[in-house]
Amino acid sequence: MKIYDFEGFPNPARVRIALAEKGATDKMQFVHVDVLKGEHRLPGFLAMNPNATVPVLELGDGTTISECTAITEYIDHAFDGISLTGTTAKDRAVIHMMQCRAEQGVMDAVGTYFHHATPGLGALELYQNKEWGLKQRERAIAGMRYFDSVLATQPFAAGQHFSVADITLFVGLNFADFAKIELPADLPHLKAWRARMAQRPSMGG
Incomplete structure (x- = not known):
């Protein structure tokens, strides 16, 4: 493969x-x-x-x-090993839902901001709409706030276990750093979760 x-x-x-x-x-x-x-x-x-x-x-x-x-x-x-997408019908549905929220509300929002509001991207972006990009920056920050509230009551993005939703959210936050979208200071639960995720060997820990 x-x-x-x-x-x-x-x-x-x-x-x-x-x-x-x-x-x-x-x-x-x-x-x-x-x-x-x-x-x-x-x-x-x-x-x-x-x-x-x-x-x-x-x-x-x-x-x-x-x-x-x-x-x-x-x-x-x-492949064998840890389940990333869930094993029961409920878990699979919840993980899929939270994966979509992480992807759309953080990852894609940051990406749209980067591609539309960053000058000089050359072959990376053939069309840009800066106003739309700036609007998506607001959406990304709103997504961060949403996940801070989620992580106030559970250890992982989709519940009690690590999943693909955590992968997407973690990478989305790293992308935000690269795109210079600062994580708001008043999101302690998201920051604590991110620190824990960074310790996983798969994520560079």
Whole structure:
């Protein structure tokens, strides 16, 4: 199996963390796609993922899977180890819900701010709307506040156990640092959770 990605970028980081949590990093061959040079827009890559985004998972039979949630779903069920997407119907539903909230309310909001409100991105962004980007910065901060309230009553983003929702939220906050969206000072529960997550070996601890 192959993962086409750009190491260090947010979405590839989510997949690499999932692989590390499952102890499956060595089961993958990583293929570098130089997004900064526009390789994600070349015909060969677009044939795998017409959305022109990394990462993309290529299976042994030639099937290609894009979108982090779908790739992580595959990884979670293909390899033994900790469950990242839940084992019961209730857990799977709650994790999926909180994963979406982390993705849309923090990760994607930060990404939209970065891509639309950061000048000089070149091949990374062919169209920018700064006003929209600044609006998404507000949304990202609102998402942080939401998860602070969630983490005031439970240890993980989706409840009592670590899941893909925690991966997405953690990477989203790291992306916010890179995009210079400061974590508000009055979010103690989110900050404490982040410090705990940073100690996990998969997340650099």
